[in-house]
Amino acid sequence: MAWPLIKLLPKKTSFRFVRFAFFAAFLSAVAVAGSFVSMFTGGFRDNPVAVFQQAQGDWLARLGSVVGRGFNLGIDFRGGTLMEITAPQAIDGGAVRRALNALHFGDVEVQGTSGAQPDHLFHTMVQFQTPGNNPNAVIALVQQRIQGVVPGVQFSHVEAVSGKVSEELFRNGLIALGLAILLMLIYIAFRFEFQFGLGAVFALFHDTILTLGLFSLLRIEFTLTIIAALLTIIGYSMNDTVVVFDRLRENLKKYKRMSLGDVIDLSTNETLSRTMMTSLTALLSAIALWLFGGETLRGFAVAMTFGIVVGTYSSIYVAAPAILLWHSRRGRGPNQETAPAAQGAS
Amino acid sequence: MLQLPRWRVIMVIVVTVLSAITAAPNLVPPNARDQIPSFFRHTLNLGLDLQGGSYLLFEIDTSGLQRGQLDSLRQQIGSALREAQILRSAPSVAAAAVTTKLNNPADLPRAMTALRPIARNPDGGDDLVVIASQPDGTITAYYTPTALQQAARRAADQSIKVIRNRIDPNGTSEVSIVRQGDDRIVVQAPGVSNPEDLKQKIGKTALMTFNLVPNNVADAQYLPPGVIAVAPYPGVGERPDIVQAHPEFTGEHLRKAQVGTDPQTGQIVIRFDLDDVGGRLFCRISREHTGDRFAILLDNQVLTAPTIETPICDGSGQISGHFDAQSASDLVLMLNAGALPAPLTVIEQRTVDATLGRDAIEAGSKATLVASVAVVMFMALAYGLFGVMAILALIVNMALIIGAMSIGGAALTLPGIAGLVLTIGMAVDANVLIYERMREEQRHGRSVTMSIDAGFNRAMVTIIDSHLTQLFAGFILFSFGEGPVKGFAWTLCIGCFTSVITAFFITQTLVALWFRAVRPKQLPI
Numbered sequence: 001m002a003w004p005l006i007k008l009l010p011k012k013t014s015f016r017f018v019r020f021a022f023f024a025a026f027l028s029a030v031a032v033a034g035s036f037v038s039m040f041t042g043g044f045r046d047n048p049v050a051v052f053q054q055a056q057g058d059w060l061a062r063l064g065s066v067v068g069r070g071f072n073l074g075i076d077f078r079g080g081t082l083m084e085i086t087a088p089q090a091i092d093g094g095a096v097r098r099a100l101n102a103l104h105f106g107d108v109e110v111q112g113t114s115g116a117q118p119d120h121l122f123h124t125m126v127q128f129q130t131p132g133n134n135p136n137a138v139i140a141l142v143q144q145r146i147q148g149v150v151p152g153v154q155f156s157h158v159e160a161v162s163g164k165v166s167e168e169l170f171r172n173g174l175i176a177l178g179l180a181i182l183l184m185l186i187y188i189a190f191r192f193e194f195q196f197g198l199g200a201v202f203a204l205f206h207d208t209i210l211t212l213g214l215f216s217l218l219r220i221e222f223t224l225t226i227i228a229a230l231l232t233i234i235g236y237s238m239n240d241t242v243v244v245f246d247r248l249r250e251n252l253k254k255y256k257r258m259s260l261g262d263v264i265d266l267s268t269n270e271t272l273s274r275t276m277m278t279s280l281t282a283l284l285s286a287i288a289l290w291l292f293g294g295e296t297l298r299g300f301a302v303a304m305t306f307g308i309v310v311g312t313y314s315s316i317y318v319a320a321p322a323i324l325l326w327h328s329r330r331g332r333g334p335n336q337e338t339a340p341a342a343q344g345a346s
Numbered sequence: 347m348l349q350l351p352r353w354r355v356i357m358v359i360v361v362t363v364l365s366a367i368t369a370a371p372n373l374v375p376p377n378a379r380d381q382i383p384s385f386f387r388h389t390l391n392l393g394l395d396l397q398g399g400s401y402l403l404f405e406i407d408t409s410g411l412q413r414g415q416l417d418s419l420r421q422q423i424g425s426a427l428r429e430a431q432i433l434r435s436a437p438s439v440a441a442a443a444v445t446t447k448l449n450n451p452a453d454l455p456r457a458m459t460a461l462r463p464i465a466r467n468p469d470g471g472d473d474l475v476v477i478a479s480q481p482d483g484t485i486t487a488y489y490t491p492t493a494l495q496q497a498a499r500r501a502a503d504q505s506i507k508v509i510r511n512r513i514d515p516n517g518t519s520e521v522s523i524v525r526q527g528d529d530r531i532v533v534q535a536p537g538v539s540n541p542e543d544l545k546q547k548i549g550k551t552a553l554m555t556f557n558l559v560p561n562n563v564a565d566a567q568y569l570p571p572g573v574i575a576v577a578p579y580p581g582v583g584e585r586p587d588i589v590q591a592h593p594e595f596t597g598e599h600l601r602k603a604q605v606g607t608d609p610q611t612g613q614i615v616i617r618f619d620l621d622d623v624g625g626r627l628f629c630r631i632s633r634e635h636t637g638d639r640f641a642i643l644l645d646n647q648v649l650t651a652p653t654i655e656t657p658i659c660d661g662s663g664q665i666s667g668h669f670d671a672q673s674a675s676d677l678v679l680m681l682n683a684g685a686l687p688a689p690l691t692v693i694e695q696r697t698v699d700a701t702l703g704r705d706a707i708e709a710g711s712k713a714t715l716v717a718s719v720a721v722v723m724f725m726a727l728a729y730g731l732f733g734v735m736a737i738l739a740l741i742v743n744m745a746l747i748i749g750a751m752s753i754g755g756a757a758l759t760l761p762g763i764a765g766l767v768l769t770i771g772m773a774v775d776a777n778v779l780i781y782e783r784m785r786e787e788q789r790h791g792r793s794v795t796m797s798i799d800a801g802f803n804r805a806m807v808t809i810i811d812s813h814l815t816q817l818f819a820g821f822i823l824f825s826f827g828e829g830p831v832k833g834f835a836w837t838l839c840i841g842c843f844t845s846v847i848t849a850f851f852i853t854q855t856l857v858a859l860w861f862r863a864v865r866p867k868q869l870p871i
Contacts, residue, residue, distance in 0.1 A: 004730030006781075006871050011789050084702070119701065136692035140542050155540070158697040165403065165694045169828075176826035183818050191811060225761050228823055228831045232768065232838065235819030239772075239812040243779065246808040274782040277728065278775045281721050285771025288717035289764055294709030297764050304768065 006273075013269045018261040021321035028206055028318060035213020039070035043217045070216045074223035075159060077173070079166035080107070081128055081135040081142070084157035086121040087150050093124060095149040100128050103138075103145065121154075133163030173227040177208065180234050188238075192245055195323050200241045203319035207237045207310045214306050215299075225300045233307030236282065240275060240315035247271050248320065264320045272316075279312040350858040358855045361847070365742050368749025388752040393759035394534060395830050396707050398700030400541035404531040404548065404690040406505065408498050411688040412442065415489060415497060419475065420444045422464050423487060430460035434485075443488035451483035461485070498529040501688050506531060512547050512645065531690070539699035545692055554597025557589040558631070559639035559651055579647040587648045589641045594631050597644075599624025605674045606664070614674045616665040625661025633657040696829070710763035717767045718744075725774055729781055731860070731870050736777035739852040743773050746844040747837065759833030769841035776813070776849030779805040781871055788869050797869060798861065802854055809846060817842045 040048045048066050055062040068078070075082050085091065093110040100108045106129040113123045126146075130138055139160055147153055161169070181204050189197035208230055215222055247267040255263060286308055290301035371382055372389050379387060394401055420437045423444055427434050432453045437446035448457055458479060464487070465475040474493035479485050489497075502525045509531065514521050522534045538544060560573055569575060574591045603618040620628055631640075632654045641651035642665070652665055721740070725733035747766065751758060784801030792800065820842060823835035 004728055004733060004871055006728045006730075006785070011785065119705070134691070134693065136545075136695050139695065143542075154699070155697070156699045156702040158695065160692075160695045162693040164405075172826045176822050179826075180819050180822045183822065184815060187815060187818065224827070224831050225764075225834070228761055228827060228834050231819045231823045232765075235816035235838075236772070238815035238819070239775070242812040242815055243808055246811055270786065271782075273785075274778050277778045277782070278772070281724060281774050281778070282768070282771040284720040284724060285717040285767050285769075288720060289713045289767045291713075292709060292716050293713040293764065293767070294706055294760075296706060296760055297709075297713075300761065300764055 006277075009273050009276075013272055014265070015269060015272070016265055017268050017316060018265050018321055018324070021317065021324070024317040025321070028314075031213070032206060032209050035209050035216070038213050038216040040066055042069040043219055071212075071222045072215075072219040074221045075127065075161050075166065076224040077166050077170045077222065079129070079133045079135070079161050079163040081126075081130065081139070081160045082158070083126045083142070083146075083155055085124050085126060085146060085150065086119075086154045086156050087124075087152050088121060089152070091122050091124045091150055091153075096124065096126060096146060099145045099149050100126070100142070103142070105130060123156075135160040136162060169224060173224070176227065177230060177234070180231055181205070181208075184234065184238050188242070188245070192249060196245050196248075199319045199322035200238060200245070202322040203237060203241055203311075203314040204234050206314045206318050207233055207307060210310050211303055211307050215303070220299050220302060223299065225297070226303055229300045229303035229307065232304065233311055236308060237311030237314060240278070240311055241319040243274065244268055244271050244315050244320055248323075260324060264323065268316055268320055275312060275316065279308055282308050350855065350862065354851070354855055358851050361746070361851055362742050365745035365749050368753055369745040372748060372752060388755075390748065390752050390758045391755055392703075392707075393757035393762065393830055393833050394536060394696070395698050395760045396703045396710075396758065396763075397536055398539055398698050398703040399534065399536035400538045400544065401694075401696040401829060402533040402535075402541060402545065402548075402692055403526070403694035404505075404533065405693045406498060406501050406529040406531070407689040407691065408494070408501075408529050411497060411501055412489075412494065413439075414688075415494075416442065416444060419464070419487060419489070423461060423485075426460050426464060427457060430456060432457050432460065434483075443486050445484065445486050448483035448485065451481060454479050454481075454483060454485075457485060461487070495528050499525070502529055502531055505688075505690060509533065509548050513544060530693075537700070539697055541695065541697055545695075548690060554600065555593035555643045555646075556595050556628075557591075557593045557641045557643055558635060559587060559589050559641050561638055576641070576643060576646055576648050579644055579649045585648075587641055587651050589643065589648070589651075593643070595624055595627045599627070603678045605671070605678050608664070614671060616674055616678055617662060618665070619662045622661070625659070628661070628663065629657065629659035632659075706760050707763075710760060710767075713767050714763065714770070717770050721770050721774060725777075729777075729871055732777075732781055732857070735853050735856040735860070736774055736781075738856060739777060739848040740770065740773055742852050743841075743844045743848040744770070746848065747840050750840050750844070751837070756836045757833050758837070759830035761830045761834035762837045765834045765837035765841065769837065769845070772816075773841060773845040773848075776805075776809050776845050777853055779809055779812075780849065780853065784869055785871055794861070794866055794869055798857060802850075806850070809849065813842050813846050 038044055042051075046069065051066050051069055052062050055065040057065075085096075091112055093112045097108055097110045100110075107127070109125075109127040111125045111127075116122055129135075139158065143155060146155075181201055184204060185197045185201045187197075188200045211230060211233060214220075215226065220226075244267060247270055248264060251258075251263050251267050251270075255266070258266070283305065286301055286304040289297055290305055293301055367386065368388065371379065371386055374382060379389065416439045420439055423437045423446060427437075427446070433449040434457075435447045435449075437444050439445075448454060458477065461477050465473045465477050467474045472492065473490065474496070475487055475489055477485065477487045506523050506525060509523050510517075510521075513519075513533075513535075514523075520536050522532075524532050526532050533544070533548065535541065535544060560570075569588065572591050573588055575586065575588050577586050599620050601619040601621050601624075603616055606615050606617045607613065608615050636654050636657055639651050639653050642649045650665055722737050725736050725740075727733070729736065744766075747769065780801045783805045784797045787797035787800040788794070817839060820835050820839040824832060824839065827835055
């Protein structure tokens with residue numbers, strides 16, 4: 001019996017990561033491009049040119065509405081009203097929809113769960129847009145109308161976000177993401193070398209864009225907590241990258257004459273078991289959240305799970321090899337030094 | 347480090363005990379918490395999304411506020427030029443500025459001198475009004491952005507006082523009312539799952555009114571037409587009363603109220619000044635109704651209803667009642683800030699009822715439990731004895747996070763629970779880094795002592811680097827996020843700190859203790 005199981009892991013690996021870097025770069029480029037296309041076509045569903053032409057306002061606003069359609073934006077970023085209603089009997093979704101349509105609301109969505117929930121109540125989610133986009137003024141009216149068609153209804157969750165606030169939330173979210181990436185670049189450039197910072201930022205963009213692409217493709221609702229998830233992914237991916245970079249810096253000093261590609265390979269291999277272990281425990285948490293954390297946190301958990309996987313991949317395959325692109329102080333040629341394993345054992 | 351200095355052991359004990367003490371009250375059932383000494387009674391403060399309640403974001407209608415401001419600026423300019431006897435066209439308001447044209451451009455220097463006091467900031471500092479002139483005698487005046495911002499902020503602060511008076515006159519409920527930015531107000535009401543009533547109370551622009559009390563109606567059951575029964579204003583009002591439905595005049599004529607003492611009786615009274623119109627009205631009414639009672643109402647609730655003893659014609663008056671210093675100053679506050687300075691509109695509302703909150707807590711607890719069990723099993727299986735040490739550190743870590751949040755008073759939100767669950771998975775990272783470094787050093791042929799030492803020392807730099815980046819992300823989230831997301835950022839940041847602390851104090855000490863006791867020839871990982 002091999003216990004602890006860590007002993008089963010090979011103590012030393014020597015994967016030639018850099019050799020596959022071009023292939024990985026191609027893969028990443030395709031995925032990033034795909035994500036962008038998805039974001040601009042509403043998950044490969046509509047024609048961005050047509051949307052752009054039909055949209056109102058200046059070109060920036062039009063571009064905004066193209067990207068806006070790329071995501072299933074929640075009311076946090078789109079404005080509007082979300083109500084979760086519960087009743088002791090099955091809720092007639094059609095009647096609710098008709099009641100709301102009678103008020104001339106846009107984008108009415110009524111989505112009921114089948115059967116009673118563990119609390120013996122029937123739940124239905126209602127979402128709609130209010131003309132003029134100040135939904136807060138009409139909540140009482142809407143509730144009254146719904147009470148008219150659903151006897152014994154309770155409003156267990158009401159959110160109403162005006163257009164003004166949703167625009168601000170959206171802008172703040174973008175600023176926060178941009179600022180986070182900038183701050184990481186500065187920190188890495190300060191602690192390491194500037195080229196390292198670029199590599200790290202490359203990886204961060206990669207992770208953020210792929211996660212956004214996933215949300216766009218699967219039409220998962222994009223809310224304020226998803227921004228929180230993205231920032232956490234940035235933090236996590238950075239954490240992973242820093243560990244590799246730390247070792248890279250150490251090894252660059254130690255093996256002065258080894259080629260850069262080999263130092264990168266060596267460093268990635270040396271930190272590989274740590275990378276795997278941490279990703280696994282983080283994944284365990286994210287998956288637990290996904291399966292048991294409830295409906296509200298599901299989008300967040302999906303983003304985190306995906307982000308951890310992508311973040312791990314990118315710290316191995318994007319951040320470190322990207323340094324090769326800028327770092328010209330060392331040659332890329334074949335080994336000029338003996339194998340690192342022999343060095344270590346000496 | 348394997349010498350294990352005494353201070354380190356003491357530190358470990360202190361950290362562990364501290365985390366246990368601060369986190370433990372959360373385990374006591376809520377109904378038994380009263381028995382804990384208040385010093386230890388801090389428990390997790392649940393966010394609105396978990397305990398149920400309402401979040402309302404109000405915005406002050408600054409355009410209305412500005413119109414009022416510009417109008418008063420127009421009047422000031424008009425009267426200043428009139429006093430200086432300068433002929434000009436009537437000042438008019440257009441495009442957020444007041445414009446007037448002098449008949450004779452030669453008067454310009456004199457006019458600018460006369461207008462100078464208007465521009466000056468009464469509190470010192472930069473001018474609040476910009477007054478510009480053109481050679482043809484045109485004078486334009488407008489408020490600086492700073493002045494507008496200040497006015498909005500003042501209006502918001504004043505509105506907060508009024509809102510508090512309206513929804514929480516006794517200061518007993520847990521409603522929190524704070525200004526956000528310059529012109530917004532956040533109202534958070536835990537436990538209120540239908541805020542329509544709240545919105546109505548806050549949103550209406552209350553008016554202070556002065557109504558006569560009819561002296562021939564005593565029975566509130568049989569009211570003649572034109573007479574209404576009114577309740578006392580919560581907390582300050584004296585008793586229910588019956589007043590004329592039609593007010594004699596309203597609070598717009600009140601210039602200022604202040605607390606004073608009656609020179610004869612030494613009693614605390616409230617003095618008020620009315621403007622010219624109000625003064626004339628009051629003079630006439632008080633002469634016609636001497637000996638009658640006269641009610642002052644706010645939001646149609648009686649503040650006070652004193653008897654008019656003598657006609658009052660100097661535009662000021664005095665309310666005598668059974669005040670103490672506190673109630674008098676409260677009343678003055680309300681008289682001065684009686685009506686909202688500008689209309690408020692709700693621009694964001696988030697409401698969760700308590701049942702939904704309970705469901706969320708249940709799901710969150712389940713996820714936390716599952717994640718804990720999974721990570722604990724994983725660590726024990728993967729690292730054996732060292733894994734168990736990491737688990738002990740993780741337990742102290744969790745207790746520290748919960749303890750810090752209980753004492754700090756930051757709210758635990760649903761995303762905050764998500765942050766906690768993620769922290770469970772990510773906190774062991776510090777331990778993993780240390781153990782992997784040890785394994786490596788051992789592989790390179792170092793002795794057990796040296797491997798352990800190097801594991802801790804070399805991993806330290808990496809751990810600090812990698813946790814700092816996570817802390818950055820947390821801080822940004824904290825400053826940009828709002829409500830529940832802030833709660834998430836908060837847990838993430840605290841978790842970052844405690845992970846490093848526990849890895850270095852708890853794990854390191856445990857490893858040292860184990861080494862002393864066993865003197866192993868080889869690391870068990």
